[in-house]
Amino acid sequence: MSESKSVTLPLEQLHAFCQAAMERAGADNEYARTVADALTMTDSWGTFTHGSKLLFDYLRRVKAGGMSLTNKPFVSRSGPAWAMVDGQNVMGQVAATFAMRTAIELARTTGVAYVGVHNTNHFGAAGYYSWLAAEQGLIGMSMANDIPSVAAPGSLRAVTGSNPLSYSIPTGPNSDPILLDMATSTVAGGKVYAAHQRGEPIPTTWINGLDGLPTTDGSLYPLKAALQPMSGAKGYGISLMIEGLAGVLTGAALTWQVGSWMFDDPTQPTRHGAAFLAFDVQAMMAPEEYERRIRHVVDEIHAAPTIAGVDHIMLPGEREWKHRHNALANGLTLPADVVAKLDRLADEWGGERVEK
């Protein structure tokens, strides 16, 4: 394999590459499109750790038999404002998209809805599903459990997953929604890897070593270290809330029962859980009143005085939307590590390389 370089290309080209790779691996058009939609949107935000880079390793699990490209997720139980989805061990992106669309549909009838998913897989960027709701004018929330990688205050080892929490709030018809997507650890594991690969020591607030104490040696993660919880007891507490709503209540695997999509046996399902909430803004408030109120908050923050060197206070997601608008206008620049993964994908599954 030759060394890969960064590549700039239209978003449509990346989408077509992902869609073709999925179909070549055995997914039907709709399944392939759902995955390509999620990964391309995520890359367009500049969130390359959770975009098309994942596809090579996802399909490794598919080839080994640990994940299905042909099953269909379905609602296994439901009530007026809630549903539980059996993910049928399809890709997390497919089960999560189905679940959030179900939540949006329910919320349009009842105002608010909660949809849980069990028997699913790593779903990439939590923010994508929150955005699915905001794009339709609803407030969306999205979360998932995962195998423990994060310490609790006083613990020797990992106790909870880095359990992501995301929300998105629409801000009007011609305006990007507010969009937060965060891990409940101080930093995501990917940041520890990246610093280690650059040969840099890491801050003492990122990981704890095998003695449970802070360390600056990023090489210890993940096998000999745990991530630190965001703000100590607060991050640990929010992570447990997510374990409750995305794990306990959905029937998914819990904490150490969850498989690691990267490190565990690729012939076996990971049995992740996820949860989605949708709030139908229009059911609760006249659209013009809602827009006036949310714009008040947005405009006030944008006009707030800043410290030296800061142009304006950004809303959650503002940096990502700016990245996307630039990618739409000028093409998306995929970093070399992403191109390398996509090249390996093309080499293993056939088809042209993404840069062609």
Add this chain to the structure above:
Amino acid sequence: MSESKSVTLPLEQLHAFCQAAMERAGADNEYARTVADALTMTDSWGTFTHGSKLLFDYLRRVKAGGMSLTNKPFVSRSGPAWAMVDGQNVMGQVAATFAMRTAIELARTTGVAYVGVHNTNHFGAAGYYSWLAAEQGLIGMSMANDIPSVAAPGSLRAVTGSNPLSYSIPTGPNSDPILLDMATSTVAGGKVYAAHQRGEPIPTTWINGLDGLPTTDGSLYPLKAALQPMSGAKGYGISLMIEGLAGVLTGAALTWQVGSWMFDDPTQPTRHGAAFLAFDVQAMMAPEEYERRIRHVVDEIHAAPTIAGVDHIMLPGEREWKHRHNALANGLTLPADVVAKLDRLADEWGGERVEK
């Protein structure tokens, strides 16, 4: 006024004191009991900053005409799984209790419910309302907006309130629920005051001075400093989510429109907003299955290995429940600063002092 000392008394005695003070000020039996319930429970957790200590300043607002002891909050608009409550400018504890009870009732029909409140006041400890749901076997969430006191990344001044977030998860019929109650600032403002009163410098991670940069001088808060957001962009982001659900969507005052219950004109309403969510666990899962699953998580955490000097990993709220069990068995020890406020209350409104 003589100097007050700490006092140990039965919880019933504290409850009776609060109830009598409320009735003497003009509240009817039910209103007074609702407030006494919330404040006494909060004190029993050892959360003295948000318990009966607040009553003196609350009643100062009542006397000035800024808060009502006689209005009745009511549902002003609703749908199948949501309601908006007009708090009618009663005490926050009364409006919030009414709202969470409404959410519980709705969730028993639809599985999940969201209730927003506008025209309300400072509601004390967010965790109390989450617990109201957990006590009935539901998962509860509770949040509120407030006048800005917390910086955003890069801001010179406060941008959002310390907007509290709380949840409570039931763990079975004879077991204390998991209970998190957190400000979205690094630390609550009360901690800054306390360190300043003890003459101690504070860590650089607590507040920013008027130049927007971290300072160790606690005397600057609140007039010449802003609290730092928990984990920077994450705390700021969660705080905005709460502004959306408890402020924008409810019709409450937003950010700087909210009145400070401590510092602003006591003749005027503060117009806080709040939001509550309830998830009816029993609608979604057989009770024995739910209990088995949540106990799995609880027992696993309690058995997790710890660093030296730590007996076991605590669940969110575990310290507070231990404090309450001790207070129930041996009486509650009210710190001197709480007793001083209750003494002023008795002196101003009549009635016996709490220690009598």
